[in-house]
Amino acid sequence: MKRIATVVLAGALMMSGCSLAPTYKRPGSVTAENWSSVQENASEADQGLASDIPWRSFFQSPALQQVVETALANNRDLKTAALNVQKTQALYRIERSKLLPEINAAGTGEYRKDFGGNTAETYTAGLAMPAYELDLFGRVDNLSQVALNNYLATEEARKSITISLIAQAANAYLQLTSDMETLTLSRESLETRHQTYELVDKSYRNGVATRQDLSQARIALESARVNTVLYTRLVQLDKNALVLILGTRNLEGIPMTANLEKSAVMDEIPVGLSSEVLLSRPDILQAEFSLKAAGANIGAARAAFYPRIALTGSLGYSSTDLGDLFSSSDAGAWGLGPSISIPIFNGGRNKALLKAAKIDQEIAVVNYEKTLQVAFKEVADALAARETLGRQLEAQDMLVQASQEAYDLSLRRYTEGVDSFLSVLDAQRSLFASQTTLIDLQRQELANRVSLYKVLGGGLEDQAKASS
Template identity: 45%
Template sequence: MKTLHFALPFVLIAVGCDMSPDYKQPELPVPSEWNTADDAERDSSHISAIGWKEFFTSPELQAVIDAALDNNRDLRIAVLNVEAARALYRIEKADQLLQIDAAANSSHQHLTEAEGAGPDGRTANHYQANLASTAFELDLFGRVHNESEAALETFFATEAARDAAQVTLIAETVNAYLQWLVDRETLDLLQRSLASREKSLELVTARQEIGLSSKLDLASAQAAVESVKVSRAIYSRFVEEDRNALALLIGKHDESLLPAEASLENTTILEDLPIALPSNVLLKRPDVREAEHQLKSANANIGAARAAFFPRITLTGSVGFASNDLGDLFTTEAAGAWSFIPQISIPIFDNGRNAANLDYSEVRKNIAVARYEKAIQNGFREVNNSLAARRLIREQLDAQRRLASAREEAYTLAHARYEAGLDSLLESLIAQDDMLAAQQAEIDALRQELSNTVTLYKVLGGGVLR
């Protein structure tokens, strides 16, 4: 008894042992400031605290995003991965608790006269019912605890991966929707240009019949019409491909989600995004959170690998009743039955298995550190690129709008000079081609500005609240 009292404090201390290394968050391998963000842009808040509906405020666009979040298969897989990780964590957590099973059995044996059962023999019956716990491990060195902790961090990582998948899906859906609007508006522009050129062809044909226009003018006018028809066919195909791309992201074909009245000009997206310091932004990005949880899981696995070098103690026990008569099994006539079987397993010679497993766990942690740092660096690059592009795209759009206006005025003057007989038709057609190209570029520049805001939403961490 004295020996037991002496050993008890050491047992209690051992129960609290945790063999995993202390977790330390790696230093950020990036500068403390963005390369291109102005002080006026910096904000202490974070984008993840804002729901996506506050970014994408157009009702038509919100309906498209809602449909994608409800039906997209990639996001559904990400959500199911979270459920699977949650179930695995519950399994690991259950291993830390005592498991009790109820069991009942009966045995029947025929006894002969030689066994003292009389000349006719007899049948001996035995019934038993008990509660048992099998191989419950005393987690003295934290092996089971660390395995459970690793499963928990893996679960958190899959949750972060789900958030990353949702942010990516929203950004891809919005960009696909914007591309559909661009191609459709370009197609409408080509339709108007074709109608204008067909009228010009009719005019040139009439003038050529009375000798006021040359065959060269007629051929040039016909070529201008066919050129726009080629572009119209191309953009008609683009529009159909855009519809198919959206259907894949949305998860279904639904024409009601693509209204005819939708346009780039009416598509509103929040422009004043909160831009905090890198340490605030990058650590809250879903992909960085995923990488850090994977790092914590790898850290816990080292603790489990270290614990494998130490003894494992398991307890098996049962308590119940036994009787030769089934009717007396749960009465005072039944005899009490119990068993208690402690077992200790001490690793002595394992051919280096435990050492190799520990080495593997430490390498996996180093890999996780590298992945975490890479996620930080990749996020820093993406944000810097988007911030730089935002300012330059605004300048590009303003200049493109001025260019389109100038090209339209030049075409008006050139066409008037042709009708007045001061210039050839070729001058008017060249001016018309230049105007069409500038108008197409203006539409695309507006898409780039909107798409840049969408990219900023994504690279700053996105808001996943619905």
């Protein structure tokens, strides 16, 4: 028995470190295909990384800072992600523990009496090692690597949810502020059109304005009333959406101002671009860890074709007298026994498991490549939007000024009896449309900054400091 145990242990030492998992190699074709298209829209003058900017520095207005802080503290999706991390960490510890032998303390007492009246007592106490698998072919270690990479993937998923939540909370607040500003504009337009209607009504009573002028003024008034009701509803829906994201019962304590320029101050985003910028995004790292887990699972499936050797052992005392259990020199005993299991026939189960593991790896490769493609598209879209939104905002601002001048001129010409009321209505509609478009473009430009901050991995710097 000693000889067998010695041979087994020697074999274990010789085979230790043997792994049947394929060597990991990061897929690189998608990176090379997409990187040039992203760099076309990146300014060479830009320096630094968005991922290095804490969100408290990026969101410079106290209102946005409070919104993001509240969301990070209360959002249910983020809490679920954190719990999933704890769960996968525990599962990894379970698999990792299998690399070490399990030792238990045990004690027994037995009393027997045969039909002849003879009695016998047996007492034992000691340590026992249940079947401990010698991981000759890396099965247990690969399963541990699967659990480790699943844990790391879940941690990256939590980071990805954090980044998305920061952007989601900021965009929800921007939408609310934008609609509040448009609601204020609608109310001002309603008041203006009400004054215009009274002016036309007075002119009609004096025989200056026509019945058609009065009808057109009434249409403009009711149209403004419809817009006011519409944006009143949108503001309430925006508040409900923000409450859900923040995970609070209401928006009490959240500063709200119907002015995007004052309540949504943000820093400019430096776009220091290299392939490593995107490869370090949490969603891409999550896909990569999942790919590594699939590779380790292949190693575990391959190991199932090879023998499994386990050791059982015990060390303790055994005596027929409880008083002599620990004092008698003859009571000590130990044992060590190996066991071997060789797969001979299982109906093709091991082959099917290996095939499934290889297919899982292929799926993980495809998912990794798709995640990369999505990341490149997100960055390219955000950069392209940044290039045009600034110029569009300048042009829209000039359009608002021109529309205001046209409205003032048409109203003056109408009151002087030079022009028809129809020109006033057209100028009113153009002015309101240009003003609402300007507000929406301002929101889009700010949302683009948030999007660029998100797709470049910004938002984790504060979290890293908080956890360190």
